[in-house]
Amino acid sequence: MQITLNNRKEEFDRSTMTVRELLDEKNFTFKMLVVKINGQLVRKEDYEKAVISEGDDVSVIHLISGG
């Protein structure tokens, strides 16, 4: 499937994946993440359940301390 991840096109050799699988595959290791699928927030407790499929617009923003 092809999705948009942080405004860039990405190919994956499967038809769906969970948010957790995407984070693992792309090595997003930061703890504080804002994940959105098509603009909808996905909370941490739902990473294993939330499914990403063909054409989805996914945004993963990591937040780090300092201010």
Add this chain to the structure above:
Amino acid sequence: MQMQKKSFEEIRTILACKTVGIAGAGGLGSNCAVALARVGMGRIITADFDTVSESNLNRQYFFKDQVGMKKVLALKENIARINPEVMVEAFDIKLDPLNIPQIFGDCDVIVEAFDLAAMKLMIAETVLERMPGRILVMGSGVAGYGNNDAIKTVKSGNIFICGDQENETGENLPPLAPRVGIVAGMQANLVMEILLG
């Protein structure tokens, strides 16, 4: 990109009718608020529970004789000295998912100016879930010194993130006036762009 051209008079006239909410009155919040006050923002709503300490003076817009004061009151005092026309509403409170929509409910734009990543995540989730459509300008990655060109802005829907997205505060990576000030300035600059078009 072509820079939008407006006289300072035009800019002030438009901004005078606008309200910005600034969540946190530390390094990002105090500097961002002062920048926006100087250009004539009509109303600034600031919220923070902390007091000014000696260690804040390496980056935050406070003065030595304000150590011990509540940050929001010190900030209100400083803005009044710079531009008394700005209406400042100061909330001495710890922000949470319940009070954020109440305090910042009528803001045209909200600036996230917290220190801790967990708080940054909290306000992002709160705005996305409880204040849909509202624009949030965040700061992430301000620590250390040097490396000017790593600091940038990224956009995701109604959320903008200013910073280098990489350098987290730590024992050997303190947040300091120049880089924190750059990011606070970028946040203020983006608020202007959003409000002025």
